[in-house]
Amino acid sequence: QLQLQESGPGLVKPSETLSLTCSVSGDSINSDYYYWGWIRQSPGKGLEWIGSIHYNGRSYYNPSLKSRVTMSVDTSKNKFSLKLTSVTAADTAVYYCARLPFRGYCSSTSCHFDFWGQGTLVTVSS
Amino acid sequence: QTVVTQEPSFSVSPGGTVTVTCGLDSGSVSTTYYPSWYQQTPGQAPRTLIYNTDTRSSGVPDRFSGSILGNKAALTITGAQAHDESDYYCVLYMGSGIWVFGGGTRLAVL
Numbered sequence: 001q002l003q004l005q006e007s008g009p010g011l012v013k014p015s016e017t018l019s020l021t022c023s024v025s026g027d028s029i030n031s032d033y034y035y036w037g038w039i040r041q042s043p044g045k046g047l048e049w050i051g052s053i054h055y056n057g058r059s060y061y062n063p064s065l066k067s068r069v070t071m072s073v074d075t076s077k078n079k080f081s082l083k084l085t086s087v088t089a090a091d092t093a094v095y096y097c098a099r100l101p102f103r104g105y106c107s108s109t110s111c112h113f114d115f116w117g118q119g120t121l122v123t124v125s126s
Numbered sequence: 127q128t129v130v131t132q133e134p135s136f137s138v139s140p141g142g143t144v145t146v147t148c149g150l151d152s153g154s155v156s157t158t159y160y161p162s163w164y165q166q167t168p169g170q171a172p173r174t175l176i177y178n179t180d181t182r183s184s185g186v187p188d189r190f191s192g193s194i195l196g197n198k199a200a201l202t203i204t205g206a207q208a209h210d211e212s213d214y215y216c217v218l219y220m221g222s223g224i225w226v227f228g229g230g231t232r233l234a235v236l
Contacts, residue, residue: 039227046230047164047172047215052223060223064127096171104223111219112162112177119171 002026004097004117012091012124018084022097022117029078030055035100036080037113038071040093048093052100053080087124094119128152130218132228138206138235146231147198148216154197159218161199163192166213166230175214176201203233211235 008020022036029036037052051061053071061069070083084091097117101110129151138144148161155161157179164172174183176192179199189210191202199218203210216228 037225047166047217047227049217049225049227052225063224102223106160106219108178108181110178111160112174113164113172113217114174114177114183116171116173 002099002115004099004115006095006097006117006120008095008120008122010121010123012087012122013126014088014124015086018082018087018091018122018124020082020095020097020120020122021079022081023077023079024099025078027099029073029080030075033101033103033110035060035102036073037098037100038082039096039098039113039116041096041119042090042093045093050082050084050095052102058104089124092122092124094121128220128226130216130226130228132214132216132231134229135232135234138203138210138233140206140208140235142206143202143204144206144233145195145200145202146214146216146233147195147200148218148228149198150218155194155199155218157194159199159220161192161194162217163190163199163201164215164217166215167211172215206233206235208235 003025035052038050053059068085073080096119098113099115131149163176166172180192215230
């Protein structure tokens with residue numbers, strides 16, 4: 001059974017860089033069929049797509065966050081990562097990682113987030 | 127940036143039927159946006175309900191159905207049960223590898 005687990009610091013200071021990792025078990029991240037995504041949820045708010053990355057490094061980012069976001073993949077450890085720079089209190093959120101069936105185009109079986117991690121709360125505060 | 131709209135809240139009586147919609151601030155939602163729907167209870171990760179407009183995810187009861195109604199995507203729950211009380215989110219594929227979530231609909235069953 002596929003499992004995704006987020007990990008990283010729960011507290012980050014303003015202006016610093018938020019770094020999270022999503023460890024994937026039960027499936028290989030080296031699949032042409034999937035992208036791997038990050039979604040966040042500010043306290044009491046809705047979900048926001050941050051970005052998605054393929055194991056080959058091809059990535060897509062939310063235009064509103066693009067200047068501060070970098071995602072990467074470590075195929076040897078079957079995990080992928082998120083970096084968000086220059087954080088403010090507005091970046092305080094639960095961060096989820098998820099699997100995204102997607103081959104650069106949509107089809108009847110793709111283009112949705114089919115498996116999710118449990119999420120990790122990151123608080124931005126001094 | 128494109129805004130995906132949902133009703134902020136809805137209520138339904140136990141056993142009743144409710145339809146939650148997912149629209150665009152400018153334009154119509156069609157199947158080419160590949161709408162998908164997610165259920166989230168407090169403190170939990172979202173659960174995938176519907177994808178590709180109307181395909182139920184594995185294990186999702188057939189009380190949940192998806193469709194296009196007019197110019198919006200729709201999630202219909204028939205025979206609502208107490209444990210359907212949750213937040214429901216849609217997400218649309220905008221093309222060029224970009225996804226946008228709706229603001230979510232809080233459903234009360236009472």
